[in-house]
Amino acid sequence: QVQLAESGGGLVQTGGSLRLSCTASRTISNIYTMGWHRQAPGKQHELVAVIDNGGTTNYADSVKGRFTISRDIAKNTLYLQMDSLNPEDTAVYYCYISSLQGPYWGQGTQVTVSS
Numbered sequence: 877q878v879q880l881a882e883s884g885g886g887l888v889q890t891g892g893s894l895r896l897s898c899t900a901s902r903t904i905s906n907i908y909t910m911g912w913h914r915q916a917p918g919k920q921h922e923l924v925a926v927i928d929n930g931g932t933t934n935y936a937d938s939v940k941g942r943f944t945i946s947r948d949i950a951k952n953t954l955y956l957q958m959d960s961l962n963p964e965d966t967a968v969y970y971c972y973i974s975s976l977q978g979p980y981w982g983q984g985t986q987v988t989v990s991s
Contacts, residue, residue: 878904878980880971885985892989893959898971898982900952906976910947912956914967914987924969925956938964961989 884896896912911926925945927933933945944957954971966989971982 878902878973878977880973880980880982882969882971882982882985885969885987887988887990888961889990890962892961893957894961894987896956896958896969896971896985896987898954898956900973900980903952904973904975904977904980908974908976910945910954910973911971912945912954913970913972914965915970915984916967919967922967927954958987961987963989963991965989 879901880898882896882898884894886894888894907929909926909928912924913921914924915921922936924939925933925935925943927945927947935943942960946955966987968984968986970984973980
């Protein structure tokens with residue numbers, strides 16, 4: 877069973893930056909997409925950023941120009957660089973990998989942005 881381990885969350889002030897990482901316990905083949913979701917208290921689950929097998933990226937309008945998704949295939953790792961953070965970005969962030977073998981999810985990492 878593949879496990880995704882997330883790291884990089886924490887507390888940051890408005891305008892600050894964080895970099896989230898998501899590392900798979902082993903190489904996953906036949907990947908369709910990889911991405912990040914977030915869940916804030918009282919708000920709907922939101923797809924934040926996604927990268928497909930060809931490297932094409934897409935972002936939620938709320939994070940465009942501030943967040944950057946990337947991957948290091950050799951390291952089985954997905955990243956989310958988050959800049960210009962604001963309190964609206966406070967949430968638990970989850971990484972996922974969609975593949976032929978099925979979807980995999982991380983356990984979530986808390987990001988808190990103070991005003």
